[in-house]
Amino acid sequence: MILSTSSGDFPIPPEVARRLPQVPRVPDPTAPQFRLQRRAFTEWLDASPQHAIDFERLRRWHLVQDQLAAAAKTEGRAYVVSEDGLD
DSSP states (O other), X not given: OEEEETTEEEXXXXXXXXXXXXXXXXXXXXXXXXXXXXXXXXXXXXXXXXXXXXXXXXXXXXXXXXXXXXXXXXXXXXXXXXXXXXX
């Protein structure tokens, strides 16, 4: 698995990937079947309160990882994807 950030793409270590919530991809507005994909995603999100919680956990994790990657780049350090932001 690869994490795409504003600072580049980074491999997600297996131990981190195992902890990530299983969430479908957010539909791409430029995709040919965007409306169908959006409806399916919305139905998945509405199907269970846990789905909304998992989506929010993953969204927050992405934000934290993006910030950490940017800080590492600014400081000239290597960046390694972590679990920071998951809890």
